[in-house]
Amino acid sequence: MNLDQYAIAEEPFYAPVAEEVVLFEAAYAERIPLMLKGPTGCGKTRFVEHMAWRLKRPLITVACHEDMTASDLVGRYLLDADGTVWRDGPLTEAVRHGAICYLDEIVEARQDTTVVIHPLTDERRVLPLDKRNELVAAHPDFFLVISYNPGYQSAVKDLKESTKQRFAAIDFTYAHADRETAIVAQEAGIALDIAEKLVRIASASRNLGGRGLDEGASTRTLIRAGKLIARGIGIAQACDMTIVSALTDDRDTRGALRSVVSACL
């Protein structure tokens, strides 16, 4: 099996926000599973890509979702001309061959799905494939990272306490305004002063988190707005598309966001 397709050749741009690089390296050295906590679009995924590149490990990313089953992670029997064959899932591949496996937005997956990672996260470091009657011992380089957005959690969608306890956590927030401005300018290819305005809009919108909005505009959202601006779309219009209309359908909240955009320009 070749994991080359998962190798990251070029350095993904990542501007460190705090000590996260050192912390990740330490956790990796000890193979302590990691949980990256923070709101959506604040750079968790990018950070993992960057670290995989830094540590020169292949990275297998799984975006979790509600309909995901344990088989989607570990693998399943498929049918071919001679009958059924077993096909490893992404988690199993990472375990066997020693990749970093990143389960993005793990709360989105159902709880009965997430329990399959438990035996990988303690001293055993094994992955049982019940259907095949196989116990896969993890490759020494295998490393498990999950991301988790505490802002979203609800009674139904929360990580089990027993799952949380198995991870060390690094807290992420949106980068500080100056840093975030630089990131947006760089990623979207726009001037710093425009990026600064976008960041200001975002930070105002984040004040509405939990009051009309689930969360405010993320760094990712800003980069999208920036990319449209770089293509010649007006700032207000770009914000309308990517922030105002995207974040809410509520009339008053939209009206408020439009006023915010206009106040910042």
Add this chain to the structure above:
Amino acid sequence: MVPASLRLSAPDEGAHSGDVLARRLAGRPELAARFAAARLLVARHVEVADADMWAGSVAALYDANAGPALLEALWSLETRLLPGTSVPALLALWSATRTLCRHAGAAVARRAVEAVAARVHYGEDGAHLAAVLRILAGLAERAADAVAPLLDAFDDIVDAVDASGLEAWIADGLALHPADRRRRAAYFRLADAAARQRLAERAGAIRYAPHEERLRKVTRALFGFEPEVRVIADRGLRRTRLAGGLLLMPARFTDLPAAEAPTTFEAAVLHAACHRAFTTTRFAVGRMKPVQLALVALLEDARVERLATRRYPGLARLWGGLHHAPASRIQTIPSLFARLARGLADPAFADGDGWIAKARRLFDDAFAADPAQQSFVPEIARVIGHDLGQLRIPFDAKGYVVQPLYRDDGLGLFDWAETDPENADALELMVEAARIREEEVDAGSSDAPAEPGERARAQPRAEDEEGTLIALHPEWHHRLRAEQPDHVTVRLYPAAEGATDPLRARLAVARGVRARIDALVRRARLDRPTRLRRRMQGDDLDLEAAQEAMQALRLREMPDPRIHMAKHRQGRDVALMLLLDISQSTADPVAGEGETVLSTAALSVALLGEALAGLGDPFAADAFASNGRADVRITPLKNFDERWEAALPRLAGLQPAYSTRLGAALRHGAARLASRAHHRRVLVVVTDGEPSDIDVEESEYLIEDAKHAVARARGQGLDVFCVALGEAADKAGAAMFGRRNTFGVTRVSELPQRLAALYYQLTVR
């Protein structure tokens, strides 16, 4: 009865009613002379037949014991109307006056005529006035005692509403106070907060309410806090006013076109937010004269706006667009001040006036040096105020109105405590500043009784203890048969956490109950996962399908690739919002247990919470009480996204206090639940009886309001139930929630097992 005017116009009496009356008045030469003069004037303007109808109307009023003063008042009103009025309007004035006179007496009728006359412009057609007078006559017929009080406040009222608004407002007053004359008088005299509130409502043309939610959010986003706005109908309030943490908003701005309302309200609310953010101390009045005070306010307005535009440059466009004063040479205060305000807001504004140029220069320099230095404002005001004195430009403190329209009137920027007692002019402003504030800010009670000594006694509460405002809700008035918008203020009071040991101990003791609940939970969960066969993907192989596929392969046919099977839990999708009454009455002991109603209810909620955690149903609970309509108190016990254990210390810390404003609590709960997407959403109220509150005398009011709130919530697709605690409570509950949706728990000690059982009964199919 046939109206006098029609009867007199009947042909058999011909054109003689004028002569008849003239003969009858022969014994009163003065009156006769006035009548003759008035008759002559009328004859000059109208046809003969109409003139005779008019004379008939005069005779009818005379016969209603009008007396010379009232007749004189009408005649003099006529003099001013005649060039432009119509015959029907003229006759309507007379017949309305006659009705007033018959029901409320000649003196009151005369006051009414004079009040109306004071608003006449020469040559106006009088139709509007006739309509107003007719409405007053209508009031006299229904409640004669109410006319005089209304006339006391006549100008304020008629300034606020047009004729149809007046009629509606009067109907509100009669509906609110059908019997109690004293309170009715207070209403019509506008000495009652509800009366002013209704007036603002009826004035209604451009209302703040539709903009409120949006502006609350804009302010929170830009400044990190929420504005507290109160709408007030008061003629003295021509601009917004800052009052403590409140922004008082006039119910009616004269000259605000509807199209400009969204920006103007936004400008006003954000301007007030700037003061809250940047005016860090209030200015000492000391010996400053009104002109200096006005200048301080003007400069401070510019300072705080400029500070805000440094971060939010777009706000300069918002505010700038509302400055309309053109450059000019006029040297009056209103013009100079409006231009100075514009010049400070817009550097590009060119105005040749030397005084304005100097003020702008001083301000720009000081702002550049240190914009946060608030003390430069009174200093500059002193200098340029002195210059105005030198120029001998007079300042009319009473007539001065801040420009542009969105800005506050400035009175809230000063610390009036430090006013020099010699400073008489400023003292007058101080009285104005205090006037509305006292009434609206500390009373806030709906049915304010007529006498101040009788003010509803709110339980004392410390200022710093005031909860954060989270919502305004309407309230239904059963007599008005209408919602009063923004009538109640809901505030959040975080729970005082208590020691959980006793509660946990009681949970442990309740083992029997828990076992029974557990059994229920297991049954509820028992809706088995269904198997979805023949899927492209799935957790398991569908053996049957796989076998068929193998056969197909052997036969060298195309196998059907759908050989997987998935389990699908046909999940319960029920969310529960529970509202727990913690009013004073829940301090009552429960027979024999050494527990109170509240402590029993708290245990029940804990048990239910534990059970629901097992079931996975999203569940939230709030406790509620109220201390008048301005203080509906919500204490969150558990949010939807918290684990149920988080509720334990809060449940343990609950203290019974205050009253039960059920409708407000229901609206609050419904709002929380309605935003959630679930198959079923269940709202359960646990209460021990009828609603009541300190500022409401009629129990019917709150009961009807609660009914209305229940209907609203059901309209939103919620299932609403009441758990009524104690004897006879179920009757009260049934009146509001309906019999089938009310569960009486006569012996409160049984609540723990009953509550969970009820829930399953309600939600398990």
